[in-house]
Amino acid sequence: MSPRAPEIRQLEEVAPVQLFDFSQKVLFSPKERGEGFIKMAVTTGKRGARSVPHAHPRDEVTLTLKGQAVLRANGREYHMTEGTALRLPPGVVHEVEVLSDEWVVVAAYCDECQLCVPLKGRESE
Template identity: 80%
Template sequence: MSRQRPELKQVASVTPMQLYDFSQKVLFSPTERGEGFLKLAVTTGKKGARSRPHSHPRDEVTLTLKGQAVLRADGKEYVMTEGTALRLPPGLEHEVEVLSDEWVVVAVYCDECMLCGKLDGGSGSG
């Protein structure tokens, strides 16, 4: 068994990709690595940017670093501002809209991870 080592990445060195109306930099991804359990991403959106309603098979945890956005879920609105942490339970449909000029959030979630497939009795492709 090979020895595991810490991995260090600079956000500035990661090429952004489009996600809904947002720009997302995925720092660590189970799909890219071929192993691991969690995706770590920094997502940025400009005022008015929105996601579609969606859910995740396991928890999603976010931390707003800059700006303000509203998360809509279960008929309620949750305002996320700088320093606000949010946990979404598995399967909860939600959508996000940016309220400030720019919103920057760090998100950790399990969409493509081996853990999702194993817990769901699937193949592990998450």
């Protein structure tokens, strides 16, 4: 396939990987391809699933497809329900907790962030 040609992936054909308490299906990843585009993934979590506090070096954008979660950043809570789009500016330390039985979100962000390493000096609530 030419690098300038569109790519199509079917969500049901993508194997899930574990990310914190979540199951994630990575649709496109620069890390896997060795290219410079952003990562796009569909992430699913059950009630109580949480991330650790983390930040991204560039913007992150999300769209909640199902359920409800709360994003905590800068001492505030941002509720994400079906149809909620969210943009996080670069460097904003945040964490997510699922409030509904299941939460499904599409996210696009820089693949070079260290999601699996808690930031020093911040503890998960």
